[in-house]
Amino acid sequence: MNRVIPTREERDAARKAKKLATCKHWNGALGPRPCAVGVDLVKRCGPRVQTGWLNAIPCLDGADPAFVCEAKVTPTLEDIEAQEQRFTEAAARTLSVMAAIPSEGQSGKVTCPGCGGFVHWRRSSYNGHLSATCVVGCVAFIQ
Incomplete structure (x- = not known):
């Protein structure tokens, strides 16, 4: 097949x-x-x-909707492209921060690629995974 x-x-x-x-x-x-x-x-x-x-x-847009929703608002193609652009930029900021964190050490701070402020990071002593948060909110992740 x-x-x-x-x-x-x-x-x-x-x-x-x-x-x-x-x-x-x-x-x-x-x-x-x-x-x-x-x-x-x-x-x-x-x-x-x-x-x-x-x-x-x-x-x-299910196959058999039970009712017509008066509140339904669908996005435009421009809305979707803007959302995808925001996601791409956020992913790039996250990857940039991950690359800037040194391979040694338990915690510290690096410069945020989004706002120029600080991203505080720490490494888990249990599994070595990273967590990081920008003081403004541009980047936040947990591995």
């Missing part, structure tokens, strides 16, 4: 199409409030553990 593997461009196009159809207020099914503006999806579509629940909610 030959399986066709989609190209990177095809995967990116499918991902963007899915984002364009997803409501901006959608927080995810596992959070305490799936809808940021308070639409009670459980009351209107049933319990989240119910089979097919994601197809019944209008937030994701």
Whole structure:
């Protein structure tokens, strides 16, 4: 059986199409409030553990939505591209900080590539993993 593997461009196009159809207020099914503006999806579509629940909610353009949501707002292509740009920049800042942290030592501070302030870091004595936080909030990670 030959399986066709989609190209990177095809995967990116499918991902963007899915984002364009997803409501901006959608927080995810596992959070305490799936809808940021308070639409009670459980009351209107049933319990989240119910089979097919994601197809019944209008937030994701499901196959069989139980109702038309008056609060649904979908992002524009520009919104998605701006979000992807912010993510790319945040990942670059994180990688820059990780590269600046010396391989020896338990804690210290390095210059933040985002704001020029300090990123305080520490290395776990248990497993050697790093955690770091910028004083302004430009970078924060835990390995």
